[in-house]
Amino acid sequence: DQQVKQNSPSLSVQEGRISILNCDYTNSMFDYFLWYKKYPAEGPTFLISISSIKDKNEDGRFTVFLNKSAKHLSLHIVPSQPGDSAVYFCAASAPGNQFYFGTGTSLTVIP
């Protein structure tokens, strides 16, 4: 039972443009969400998070949007850079619970 879903396994974007990565979840008890970035042969590294009391969190070129009614979050990267090419995982958790991860979206930023 996959409670966090990333339906796009891959995404290609031109350098300088916006990258939008999407994530859907099914558990309405989730109240904390994170995005992790993973390069080949490395473990995931934390990128940005958002709690359910907010609908937007911004950190430099990265912004995460949360739509609780739609159970949807998205990560915007603008402008996209070649170094952003990686696999992006979203994760979600309810209080006291483990994190549930999506299957990842592989982003390729084309120079």
Add this chain to the structure above:
Amino acid sequence: DTAVSQTPKYLVTQMGNDKSIKCEQNLGHDTMYWYKQDSKKFLKIMFSYNNKELIINETVPNRFSPKSPDKAHLNLHINSLELGDSAVYFCASSQDFPGQVYNEQFFGPGTRLTVL
């Protein structure tokens, strides 16, 4: 300096064998985890452990057992390996802060286990 390290990076073994994967964190964190990423890329937690409590994901077979000789290490032992155990295993750690419900996890580079 590697924050969370795992050894070996690659492990190829026969069905039925017993193997261990080691994990060490030098971040002084309280809690360590093991995750499994299968061929479908699902990243699922197997265990979380701090010096007070071991939490086991109920879907994990009892052939898998975590062993923590000290706060900085959480090793994963796997008995009677099966073909379906082939996956990438990630170790992670986090620091518990009073009053903070969620804590960022720092991941190791992963161990790719192949069972033949």
